[in-house]
Amino acid sequence: MTDDRAVQTVTGRVAAADLGRTLIHEHVLIGFPGWQMDALAPHFDRAEAMTRAIDQLQELRDLGVGTFVDPCPMDLGRDVEFLAELSQKSGLRIVCTTGAYFEAEGITHTFRHLPVEDIAAIYIKEISEGVGDTGIRAGAVKIATGAHRVSDYERKLVQAGARAARETGVPLISHTQEASCGHDQIDLVTGEGVPAERLLVGHSDGIDDHDYHRSLAERGSFVGFDRFGISLIVPDEIRVKNVLKLAKAGFTKRIMLSHDSIVCWQGRPVPFANRHEDVLAMLPDWRPTSILTKIVPQLRARGLSEDDIATILVDNPRRFFAGA
Numbered sequence: 001m002t003d004d005r006a007v008q009t010v011t012g013r014v015a016a017a018d019l020g021r022t023l024i025h026e027h028v029l030i031g032f033p034g035w036q037m038d039a040l041a042p043h044f045d046r047a048e049a050m051t052r053a054i055d056q057l058q059e060l061r062d063l064g065v066g067t068f069v070d071p072c073p074m075d076l077g078r079d080v081e082f083l084a085e086l087s088q089k090s091g092l093r094i095v096c097t098t099g100a101y102f103e104a105e106g107i108t109h110t111f112r113h114l115p116v117e118d119i120a121a122i123y124i125k126e127i128s129e130g131v132g133d134t135g136i137r138a139g140a141v142k143i144a145t146g147a148h149r150v151s152d153y154e155r156k157l158v159q160a161g162a163r164a165a166r167e168t169g170v171p172l173i174s175h176t177q178e179a180s181c182g183h184d185q186i187d188l189v190t191g192e193g194v195p196a197e198r199l200l201v202g203h204s205d206g207i208d209d210h211d212y213h214r215s216l217a218e219r220g221s222f223v224g225f226d227r228f229g230i231s232l233i234v235p236d237e238i239r240v241k242n243v244l245k246l247a248k249a250g251f252t253k254r255i256m257l258s259h260d261s262i263v264c265w266q267g268r269p270v271p272f273a274n275r276h277e278d279v280l281a282m283l284p285d286w287r288p289t290s291i292l293t294k295i296v297p298q299l300r301a302r303g304l305s306e307d308d309i310a311t312i313l314v315d316n317p318r319r320f321f322a323g324a
Ligand SMILES: [Zn+2]
Pocket: 025, 026, 027, 071, 260
């Protein structure tokens, strides 16, 4: 269905070769299921959020970023019209996804009783026709699994996602919890006939374990070092060390860098922080600019060449979307 070399952004198709420097896993808006029930959460103001997001994305554009991939699951406050307006106003390309979150933190009720074929058909509809009646099409599939064990629900959704990817040619971006179950995800995706290189195993940087990273890369999948700045899980020094190790082991072409940052929260961000400012005070580098301003200089100083850095930031996302 989808031309192998075209990428579906929220404002239309572009050639994969034109994506430029790409942040492969960031978020504009996140609202955990039920955020509207929290009457004591900070008020969400759409116009204010738009202004903040435009500023943030323009800052990224000034740093040479061309494309912002927002793999927000359908059940975490995804708003593709917000993304399309933001893309037009900021001048940054944005790619959105179809797919739902893992069982413990998503809206499981809706998909629990649907068979895998129906869920795959829903995903395919969002990729080929658009989300709702917006005409805004998803450019990738989001899949997600919980910690250390894939539940029956998650298995069904990963299989549905893989079938949608197989039918449409878009790639898959995953969430893993506690950097576990990456190999289960690869098994499930390849079991549906999708090559491992069409999958980015997300949040693999959540564990200081080079052998795990390498084992994913050896199977051909992309390895997500995509939570830079979340020092509560792993300090960035450890992430940098593991990126360098994987590159030196010959797997530069399998590395993806991002922050999983969130520009605007709907509701309170996390149980221990009521406001976005509180989160940033705790995690000062959890901003979508950190890789370009802080991490890339470190990688360069510790031996990665300009070619390696371009491979990671430009070529890997291009190959991931182009399927080549
Ligand atoms: Zn995320």
